[in-house]
Amino acid sequence: MDCDVVVVGGGLVGLAQARALAPSGLAVTLIDSASPPPEPSPLPSLAPEEESVGGWDARVYAISPGNAALLSELGVWPSLDFSRVASVERMEVYGDDGASRIVFSAYEAGRAELAFIVEGRQLQRALESALAGQAGLDWRRPALPADLVWASDRVVLSLEGGEAIEARLVIGADGADSWVRRQADIGVSEKSYRQRAVVANFRCERPHRNTAFQWFRDDGVLALLPLPGNHVSLVWSTWDEHAAELACLGPEALAGRVEQACRGALGQLAQVTPPLAFPLRLVKVKALVAPRVALVGDAAHVIHPLAGQGVNLGFQDVRLLAGVLRERGPVADCGDYFLLRRYERARREDVALMQLATDGLARLFSARTCGVGWLRNAGLRLTNAIAPVKTLLVQHALKDGCPTVP
Incomplete structure (x- = not known):
């Protein structure tokens, strides 16, 4: 095995997931499509009266x-x-x-x-800074996944350029149009x-x-x-x-x-x-896990932003999945399907209720x-x-x- 866990996606939730796995003792590879900044520089400290157009992040x-x-x-x-x-x-x-x-x-x-x-820009930088030098982390960037093949005891993730990584588990944190979700053939329903x-x-x-x-x-x-x-x-x-x-x-x-x-x-x-x-749009997945695959963040659910819940749901995914993998007890294989089902059972109800509430509100307040x-x-x-x-x-x-x- 090249590693225990591959996290695909270098956004807020993917970075948080890689960081949350640090205490688990698992070797983690993070696949991030973004190039590292050539010279990471701190954001300017803004006085309350600051009005610079370039000073604030709109997101x-x-x-x-x-x-x-x-x-x-x-x-x-x-x-x-x-x-x-x-x-x-x-x-x-x-x-x-x-x-x-x-x-x-x-x-x-x-x-x-x-x-x-x-x-968003400040949160991204803080997560990247926390990951710098993390023991057991192999951060590949820029890197793009090309193929995913399953074996009985592992998955083989091929990158563009030909390199292959063997792991026990793949975590899809790669957004609403998740490549990992498609490769795992996890069904999805969408509504614009x-x-x-x-x-x-x-x-x-x-x-x-x-x-x-x-x-x-x-x-x-x-x-x-x-x-x-x-x-x-x-x-x-x-x-x-x-x-x-x-x-x-x-x-x-x-x-x-x-x-x-x-x-x-x-x-x-x-x-x-x-x-x-x-x-x-509203995105509902048929399952949060598949054999040797788990989904977090927008790869697992997308909701209307009227309640400000999107990234918060993703961070709760991170907390629960990291906890399941950290407290796996005698289960040595972190990609074991029945282990991953603990995560799905822990998240399914909360996610479904939030999707129901936000979608219902969006329809109620748009009805004429x-x-x-x-x-x-x-x-x-x-x-x-x-x-x-x-x-x-x-x-x-x-x-x-x-x-x-x-």
């Missing part, structure tokens, strides 16, 4: 306290530059009638925060929402007070997430045609459109990063049938009035991500 993630604890265990979280990290202490969710809302408060839940907003998430960052006139805002509108779901200083990150999940229109607007026009859509909640906005747009608008706004008001329900939602959020409105 940010809401990391739950539970997953922040996981990243701390992996030696990743302490290395972040916390002058670039904002905490979410309060969340306000509004219906499309201008009056219905639900409010989540970390203070009422007896916690310091509901989530942390972290730039015919929407895109438009993301950009803005400086705001009024302080956000570490509050995340979300509006359910006829044209989609608009969220403003707090960044350090008077800055916010926009995530506007909207129809493809509307997203294309927004992405083509100039800075002042886009800022004005967002101001109008959020009813001036944060005063005048000024764009500080150009908008990007990402297609939205007469009476549906009244029903969803009434649901917001009712949930806001029932304290035990709000407490349960916050408790779930502290583990996985931002609260999900029922």
Whole structure:
């Protein structure tokens, strides 16, 4: 054997998975398609009034306290530059009638925060730094897989260029269009929402007070997430045609459109990063594991971003799979199918419930049938009035991500 485990995918979840396997005693090979930076340099430390267009990363993630604890265990979280990290202490969710809302408060839940907003670029660099010099890790980059062949006691992964790697287990952390998943012939069902998430960052006139805002509108779901200083990150999940229109607007026009859509909640906005747009879809896999294969992150599930749960689900995959492999007891073969089924059983229910909730919300708030608008706004008001329900939602959020409105 060249190694025990091959992790395919060098994104956030793949890097975290390789790092989480360090205490397991398993030899790990990480296949990463990205080239290493020639001279890794620290991100500039930003003053609160920083407005540089190139200073902020437009792609940010809401990391739950539970997953922040996981990243701390992996030696990743302490290395972040916390002058670039904002905490979410309060969340306000509004219906499309201008009056219905639900409010989540970390203070009422007896916690310091509901989530942390972290730039994707900074999180990626912190994970890469934690992996540098990890014992038992062979990091191949840039490298692309070409073929995967199964034997009774191993898999043989061939790379472009001809090199072959023998391992007991392959972990697919290679995204929504997973190559590993296709090679393992794991069935998948997909549904396009015919929407895109438009993301950009803005400086705001009024302080956000570490509050995340979300509006359910006829044209989609608009969220403003707090960044350090008077800055916010926009995530506007909207129809493809509307997203294309927004992405083509100039800075002042886009800022004005967002101001109008959020009813001036944060005063005048000024764009500080150009908008990007990402297609939205629902991906359900028939199985999370196959003989000598396990899937994590977007390779295992893709959901609508309205609850901020995507990467949090992936990090929970990492935690559970690493735990199963670390505590495998007398099972010497880390690719044993019945061992991998423990991971699948541990994750299947949580993933299915989150897919059901986010897909249901996406359909409910995009429906234009007469009476549906009244029903969803009434649901917001009712949930806001029932304290035990709000407490349960916050408790779930502290583990996985931002609260999900029922």
